[in-house]
Amino acid sequence: MTKILYNTNINTDSFASILNQYNYKLHTGDIVAGIILSKERNGFLVDIGDKFISYLPNEELALEAHRNFTHSLSNLIHEKRDFFLLKYDSTLKQSIVSVKRIEYIRGWQRIKQFQNENIIFYLPIHKTNKGGIITSLEGIQGFIPNSQIAHQIYTMNTDNHITCTLLLSDEKNNQIICSHKSALLLVSEHKFRIGEIIYGQVKKIQQYGLFIQVKHFVALLHISEIGFKYITDLNKIFKIDQIIKVKIIHINIKQGRLSLSRRYIN
Structure with a gap:
């Protein structure tokens, strides 16, 4: 949840006088x-230093933990904080403020700073x-596609975090995509290297290739990288759980992917 800093040096009675002094609208x-x-x-009644009281609806509270935040706010009466002005009509004397919008804006500011860094997050699994x-992430809903989840590791997780x-952040479309596989590659004790020859276990056989588990990762061995001869049926050559020798030919940390080959292996 976004941490909000309170300025305890502001006097309540000074809000309106400051606005009048600087003719601030x-x-x-x-x-x-x-x-x-x-x-x-x-909701809540809020004084923002204007001639009339503003209103903070319950639905404009925090992005996360709505009920808990409502309870905490009831203990913060008379505390000072920032609000986003959702609606302001001086003629009708109506003013609606939001905490959620503040968190949204500041959350995206932090997410933009994360985009080009290899930061590993410990995120909650909502559903x-x-x-x-x-x-x-930062109170804003995100998604981890199945293609970015190392399911053999994730199924062992019991504390509802991952x-x-x-992987991707798009504020315009309010889209956040994360990768579990990439995080595992970054923290892996075994540092994979291009050209490394390693043993792996066949986990899945498809028409286009094999999925091989090497260490804790499942990597693709494409049919074109199995050998130099045309193969009509991989099931006649390989069996599930079979141990085979492979070479790492591509590592994509960002996508959390390893690509394998059996060519030129003695």
């Missing part, structure tokens, strides 16, 4: 300092579906 989309005055049935795992790297 509030607008929708502004980020303003305010004080939570009281808890209402469906799973046929396509993968739904998680969240290690990941950030």
